[in-house]
Amino acid sequence: xxxxxxxxxxxxxxxxxxxxxxxxxxxxxxxxxxxxxxxxxxxxxxxxxxxxxxxxxxxxxxxxxxxxxxxxxxxxxxxxxxxxxxxxxxxxxxxxxxxxxxxxxxxxxxxxxxxxxxxxxxxxxxxxxxxxxxxxxxxxxxxxxxxxxxxxxxxxxxxxxxxxxxxxxxxxxxxxxxxxxxxxxxxxxxxxxxxxxxxxxxxxxxxxxxxxxxxxxxxxxxxxxxxxxxxxxxxxxxxxxxxxxxxxxxxxxxxxxxxxxxxxxxxxxxxxxxxxxxxxxxxxxxxxxxxxxxxxxxxxxxxxxxxxxxxxxxxxxxxxxxxxxxxxxxxxxxxxxxxxxxxxxxxxxxxxxxxxxxxxxxxxxxxxxxxxxxxxxxxxxxxxxxxxxxxxxxxxxxxxxxxxxxxxxxxxxxxxxxxxxxxxxxxxxxxxxxxxxxxxxxxxxxxxxxxxxxxxxxxxxxxxxx
Numbered sequence: 001x002x003x004x005x006x007x008x009x010x011x012x013x014x015x016x017x018x019x020x021x022x023x024x025x026x027x028x029x030x031x032x033x034x035x036x037x038x039x040x041x042x043x044x045x046x047x048x049x050x051x052x053x054x055x056x057x058x059x060x061x062x063x064x065x066x067x068x069x070x071x072x073x074x075x076x077x078x079x080x081x082x083x084x085x086x087x088x089x090x091x092x093x094x095x096x097x098x099x100x101x102x103x104x105x106x107x108x109x110x111x112x113x114x115x116x117x118x119x120x121x122x123x124x125x126x127x128x129x130x131x132x133x134x135x136x137x138x139x140x141x142x143x144x145x146x147x148x149x150x151x152x153x154x155x156x157x158x159x160x161x162x163x164x165x166x167x168x169x170x171x172x173x174x175x176x177x178x179x180x181x182x183x184x185x186x187x188x189x190x191x192x193x194x195x196x197x198x199x200x201x202x203x204x205x206x207x208x209x210x211x212x213x214x215x216x217x218x219x220x221x222x223x224x225x226x227x228x229x230x231x232x233x234x235x236x237x238x239x240x241x242x243x244x245x246x247x248x249x250x251x252x253x254x255x256x257x258x259x260x261x262x263x264x265x266x267x268x269x270x271x272x273x274x275x276x277x278x279x280x281x282x283x284x285x286x287x288x289x290x291x292x293x294x295x296x297x298x299x300x301x302x303x304x305x306x307x308x309x310x311x312x313x314x315x316x317x318x319x320x321x322x323x324x325x326x327x328x329x330x331x332x333x334x335x336x337x338x339x340x341x342x343x344x345x346x347x348x349x350x351x352x353x354x355x356x357x358x359x360x361x362x363x364x365x366x367x368x369x370x371x372x373x374x375x376x377x378x379x380x381x382x383x384x385x386x387x388x389x390x391x392x393x394x395x396x397x398x399x400x401x402x403x404x405x406x407x408x409x410x411x412x413x414x415x416x417x418x419x420x421x422x423x424x425x426x427x428x429x430x431x432x433x434x435x436x437x438x439x440x441x442x443x444x445x446x447x448x449x450x451x452x453x454x455x456x457x458x459x460x461x462x463x464x465x466x
Contacts, residue, residue, distance in 0.1 A: 089189030117161020122205030215334025248329030348394030400445030
């Protein structure tokens with residue numbers, strides 16, 4: 001009788017609000033979840049100093065060339081501050097690849113950034129880190145790092161891709177899938193540096209798609225972590241144990257800021273990938289991926305948090321404090337889940353000239369999702385089950401294509417001799433086409449409520465409420 005009475009008492013204590021909250025949130029903490037310890041005591045003070053003392057100026061826009069980055073960063077890398085810079089390779093288009101070294105300790109750590117040319121957050125973070133290391137020699141964390149580690153950096157490994165803000169190098173090769181063949185000069189340079197340094201720890205620094213969800217929730221992934229496996233079985237040896245511990249340190253540092261928005265990648269082994277092979281070669285490697293925070297269009301807030309997490313990780317290596325960190329802090333992170341598309345226009349009526357109107361939802365993805373630029377149609381039709389990062393209610397509105405997007409209209413106007421009164425044909429609204437349309441109260445597109453002409457106008461990001 002006593003267990004039954006106890007169960008009834010517990011159920012009585014659970015209010016309807018508590019029950020509803022847990023039912024609505026499948027990821028609500030349970031008694032089985034490992035409590036996340038507080039972040040390092042010094043971290044809040046470091047965050048408070050970041051904007052005024054640590055953030056490197058000149059990198060407010062996340063789209064930049066390697067040349068610009070080096071112009072901003074080189075003044076921070078003075079030899080008197082302990083930095084040594086050497087050119088160790090050249091890209092396909094003959095851009096320099098440079099090795100930056102700092103520190104006097106025995107533990108060798110190798111960090112590389114932007115092997116995907118359009119993943120620039122970590123390169124901004126490295127500039128901040130250089131400022132921290134060089135301008136604050138008396139900081140306790142800097143002292144520990146200088147005495148106990150030697151840090152090796154290969155920033156912007158893909159400068160040709162950065163020049164175009166594209167993922168692959170100029171040959172069309174994904175450098176992060178070239179660790180086995182070493183077909184590209186960029187991959188060969190990284191491998192040669194690895195062989196020279198023989199690091200105990202490695203950091204593979206990336207960005208990932210903004211649309212990733214944390215597990216099966218509706219929360220976007222801001223930071224994703226991975227201890228890359230070294231074989232298909234994803235076995236855990238001493239090398240991976242250290243990486244898993246360091247990943248747990250990063251989660252601990254960022255949990256107060258990003259609780260519910262930190263995830264991890266699945267542990268599928270890829271024998272072509274640098275993170276997997278550096279682990280196989282013996283370096284405890286941690287992959288850090290910056291996703292996105294809604295409204296943080298240039299990833300400047302995420303840049304700060306990435307910096308804090310990276311400093312916490314490096315400090316744990318310098319002090320040995322990662323040893324014994326519970327692997328559950330890493331293991332219990334949700335995996336990266338579905339990738340939500342960027343924009344869903346729901347409930348509108350598609351009005352194409354010469355065709356009968358039809359009810360249709362519209363899905364748009366952007367080349368730069370946070371800034372909502374360079375949009376393309378991803379899907380058209382009944383998308384009732386779809387979820388997106390942003391949804392616009394187009395009920396009672398018509399989706400009308402713009403007759404020629406902005407560049408085409410300029411060209412037409414420049415060549416118009418006044419004898420041709422026929423309007424240009426509107427572009428198709430079909431998957432794969434550029435997104436150029438208006439939401440209008442009439443099917444002719446005269447009473448316009450909202451316009452998407454390739455990119456969203458920041459001054460009018462959504463239709464006015466109706």
